[in-house]
Amino acid sequence: MEELIISIDNLKEIARELFNNDCRVIGTTAENKFKVIDDPEQLILNPNSVPTGSSFKEFFFPKTEPLFFYKQNNSSIDLIDPVIDKSRIVVIGAKPCDAAALPIISKVFNWDYKDDLFNTRNDNSLIIGMSCHYNDEFCFCNDVGGSPENRKGSDVFLKPLADNYFKAASVTPKGEAFIKEYQKYFEKDLGKNKPLVRKEENPNHFDYDKVKTWLDNNFENKFWDTAGEMCLGCAQCAFVCPTCHCFDIVDEQNGSCAGRRAKNWDACQFSLFTKHASGHNPRDNQEKRYRQRISHKFKYYNDKFDEILCTGCGRCSRGCPVSLDILQIVEEINSLSQKSNAI
Amino acid sequence: MNELKQICKDALSEKKARFIIGYKEDKNKRIKPFIAKTPEDAEQLTFNHHAVNNLAVYLPRFKNNVEGKIGIVVKSCDLKAVTALIQENQIKRDDLFIIGVNCSGVVLDIAKEFNKDNTQIKCKYCQAKTPPYYDALADESKDFEMPDDDQAELMAKIDKMTSDERLEFWNAEFEKCIKCYACRQVCPMCYCEKCIVEKSEPQWIDTSSTARGNFSWNIIRAFHMAGRCIGCHECERACPMGIPLTLLTRKMGMVASSEFGYRHGMSLTEPTLIGTYSTSDKEDFIK
């Protein structure tokens, strides 16, 4: 296949065209936050930027969304489906640790019952991923099967070149069709623009298989007494995370005869999450709730869906108010697993 | 530092405290809360400009579970929260072993170095860099350059807004809220076993992150902080969406102080503002 490149200006042109065609263009601006881009000039693609504070999952799985509306007239009740925005969602410049999350959570939204709220948006999306040149003490994509060059979840993948150019390649048929659609903005790669390379390789921190084996055998372990001891039980970590997908279902009245049922983000770190109506709570302290978080990410989801529920983006740790660092926790498990091997 | 370690080691080995809630440095040199349970653990305790957390948030956890004293490392500002918790009968002074630290200012952004532009505004107004009372005191306070109070400028601007403009300003801020409740969970004064947002019969606040749900959540939490916020800035620091939450709580603290001459967390024996009625209280706010 022909090798293609594209300039930042032409990417912005594509964004402009998409915007004019009623697409939702998602990208980052100077604030380094994912948002709907209405002015393509503001779009920034910087491989050296730190992952955004929050992931872009809210554009696929919103923090709150109606499941249906109800209207009561005398004795009859009408249920009305929500209107899901079917416009195309194009994410420009997703990091590998962002893009990879969509196929991961797509599994839970699609085993057996299919969640068409998520699927409609996901099916109408196109993800343009980009190599990442950033690395800090919280990043660990390559320990969970990813890498700064990983294309999982991307439809088109960009690699930064000198002089604000990007090498562009399609990853999926959807991506191929997209490049064809906008081919006038792409140029043949004549090798003039040198690739930008990351300064250093990402270090490896742990051996996932060992961590998994340890988790398989250590639901009861005194490690859990201290791992989540300082956790305050908020949901910062879950809500900024690209892979956390838990939700609550609530009814909200709007006047006495109408209202909606909504699906709202929820998280296992909240004390009420699993509390039974009888008052009994299977996870009655923060240590147990923290064990759930780690185990769900690195064991349960893998058992069930053959995916690690973590892309190693490090967001949860960067934003934790008490600096609980998920990587350090998993590293500790890794060293515990080595110790138990030695015996 | 060594002094702090030694004090804590001694307190633990002499059983003056059952455990000590303090700070440690992790392998990435991040300062984080830590509970030292043995004299050996105390070796890890530390304190510096990055010790931002208000550790008083952990005290209500141990409210009904005290055998021996709880040790806690506090800065002067954190001590206000401890005092306030005592005033509000959440914990008893006698159940605490307070290790005061002389503080020389803490950072605003924990990812950055301490300097004038990365110092919390509260440090500018901190009148007692040595905590007013303690059971042991560690380290020397050093002078540091005071930050600018950009927040005061913003407050003055908001004061001048019309109520519509103000509503617009706050709606735009609250719209960002994702209801993660980090602001509540880090707040030492938010200790209710069942928060109002969790009360479902009746449902006072929509739990959804809609404009309506966000507005009522943020405003009601601010109201519950009236005359109670001790100004630690933790809520705003914790908020992942960058909502300037302390603008509200600080303003209300200023009103409590100018209208009622009350500041929370300043005296172990003074009755709380919310819990007292005085015939000299102004009533002109009831309209």
Place this chain on the structure above:
Amino acid sequence: MDNIYKPELVEIKEIIDETPDIKTFRLQFKNPELQNSFKFKAGQFAEYSVFGEGECTFCIASSPTRPEYLECSFKLAGKTTSAMTKLNVGDTMGLRGPYGNSFPLEQMKGKNIVFIAGGIGLAPVRCIIWNVLDLRDQFKDITIICGARTVADLVYKNEIEDWKSMSGIKTVVSVDPGGETTDWKGEIGFVPTIVEKVSPSANNTIAILCGPPLMIRYTFPILEKFGFKEENIITTLENRMKCGLGKCGRCNIGSVYVCKDGPIFSYKELKTLPQEY
């Protein structure tokens, strides 16, 4: 769009006050075709809702052998259940389901069955009891042991009388010590104690066990003592649920979603799961 979260409308046909805080609703789909096509198995649950108040999880308490209606029995617990207590015959509710797995009816055929239930735990057990009784000749001896805190808290009082009067069924009813009335003729004691007293034979027998977590925990060892094999003790779990569809993430025990892989588990399966229920 296929909206898996949108319920069907059902109408309340009959309300039975079982105890001061438990009611049984007899429900019928507003759409008669659905009433005919709705198929479920004993042990499955559904999500019932009052619009504007919320949704909650109850087992289907009626038997699949009686498809003209659906029943649920619920205990006043919180927001939705208190809204339900205010409903009247003729009112409309929402229903999604059926969800989850079911009692191993095929495995139970040709065997003796011991049903053990405590409190509202009799609701799912009642479903399978009628299912079994409606196919009576495919099963051997049947024992029903049910208990409640007090006499007033006993559910399905009339049906218990029916079971008592049927031949080939041993029905033992008990109330917790202190919960008896002066004219109480049944047993007095906690369910595990009564099971011990009844001492059912484990030979070719399956035990179905449902009730509060503590009752279940104390009954397991007694059944094991009588020689019941782990795989022949069947129970149901009640982890908090919202979606019932394996999506919302709150019902899990380790890698298992109780709403999809359960709520029915054998004691053998339970033993492989972490203690988080």
